[in-house]
Amino acid sequence: MNTDYTADQIQILEGLEAVRKRPGMYIGSTSSRGLHHLVYEIVDNAVDEALGGYCDTIDVTINADNSVTVIDNGRGIPVGINQKAGIPAVEVVFTILHAGGKFGGGGYKVSGGLHGVGASVVNALSIWLEVEIRIDGKIHKQRYERGQVCYPLKVIGTCDPDETGSKVTFLPDPDIFEETIFDYDILKQRLREMAFLTKDLKIILRDLRHEEGVVEKTFHYEGGIREFVTYLNRSKTPIYPDVLYFEGKKDNVYVEVAMQHNDSYTESAYSFVNNINTPEGGTHLAGFRNAITKTFNDYARTAKLLKDSEANLSGDDIREGLTAIVSIKIEDPQFEGQTKQKLGNSEARGAVDSVVSEQLTYYLEQNPSVAKQICEKSILAQRAREAARKARDLTRRKTALDGMTLPGKLADCSDKNPENCEIFIVEGDSAGGSAKTARSRATQAILPLRGKILNVEKARLDKIYGNAEIKAMITAFGTGIHEDFDITKLRYGKIIIMTDADVDGAHIATLMLTFLYRFMPELIKKGHVYLAKPPLYKLEKNKKTWYAYSDEELAAILDEVGRDQNNKIQRYKGLGEMDADQLWDTTMDPEKRILLKVSMDEEAESEIDLTFTTLMGDKVEPRREFIEANAQFVKNLDI
């Protein structure tokens, strides 16, 4: 290390020491999430350069040693001496806390969000970091180790003077992070999002860790957020071909909105501020919602699609089946709420409202057939909502007056203390029959469901409330749903989904989870929901019986008992193949069974939401992907 450093810089080094002492304060966490934040932090700087119009390509490489290299073709981080600090500007960027990448270069700084803390934090949390800058025909380089300068910035070679840009490579410190292996798919997801949000920017992601060869993907969307909406709707059916796009600037807020309705009944609106997702919305989203509600109502009245005697369309009606991206760029974003994921700037509301109102009004006038389709869909939604409200009021009144009438198909348990009780939701009447015989009557209730349950992502509320299987579950659980939900009324401590161990069974379980997630998310969050795990094989030999719950387990049992012709192996295709005793022994007996507890990472909730919306669409392919990926949020818990 260079020893000529002045007192000022010793303080600087102490600054970065603070980052190493309390990394969570600067990057949120030291889990895999925090690890990936390091990459975003560096990439954000390069994206700033792209937003300024000085860079069109960002190249991200996961190297074989798990270090990451980020290269841009921007102007290059300045290498001149920073007057205030007395050291090269690039050294300020990497060694002084909270000195972001902005040097009066104009444009918006994207790294202003939740953990937008700058490159110095990445440096402090890396075993080593190297920066190389091409500028004025020279290649400059500096290296740091755990945030400390190894040598003063030096010139290591020459290059074409037209060739400019920055290159940063860093290796995260395993003393800091619980996890130091980068996940290609996590980076892919975020970099794709970045590319959608910054039209014309090309982002390349490369993985050099595979012996079989380089894995590489390029994200480049000339349509920007328009293509983002097309992508989100890729497994849905749009009700008109256009993606509506509005863009403008007001009160120093740059606004971009893209939207398109599909034939589903759920809203998928995602909002961003300076390229940072705001899962809790905020003023920008409120401005958008206000604008579309008002504009569509005005249009529907003027076009006589809505009679004078009829009530206004509600925001929910207009947003039924709407996929939208609201992306704004703002100078000084203020994040509010518990998780600081909600935009608070009041000027954003007015700016989005006015840009959208003005341009949407114009669009609807120019495109009356699209306008009519959206209004008609909203009017249908309004009627369905009214019908659903009546259906719900009816069930509410019923519950209040004559207590609860439990569903006829439910075989309830006798114990009335929910803590002792569990309910099995069983696929099919025949398996339901076996389960009723097998159960322990005191504490285990059985509710058989006929066939596939309704996909609540694809049905309107009136249909959902009218569905017999769904009504049976709601009344059996006792909690009510949505705003009526009251967990203290829950009648069973464990809700156990029991389906066949095949693809259809997995699909039914997914539909069940979707229903629970959308209507009673607290049940999942509080850990009341479980998946039963029936065995895949039965092995009989010399009057003894074994059950195997996976291929590996079967192999292990065979290793033990020997592979010979005395083995009688049965592969279970469904719960129906087991008699009551077998079902009890293998799947229901609390002493022996395996249950999977369904859990939800609250931090990742918005991502799960995106997953549900994008994967539960109409076409089969993505849904299958989801079923296979199901294990990601289902944690194995042997109970």
Ligand code: TTJ
């Ligand atoms: C600042 O204003 C003068 C010209 O250069 C501007 C600048 O800082 N550009 C810049 C920074 N381009 N790229 C970066 C950058 C790239 C990476 C990969 C990492 C970091 C910390 C900065």
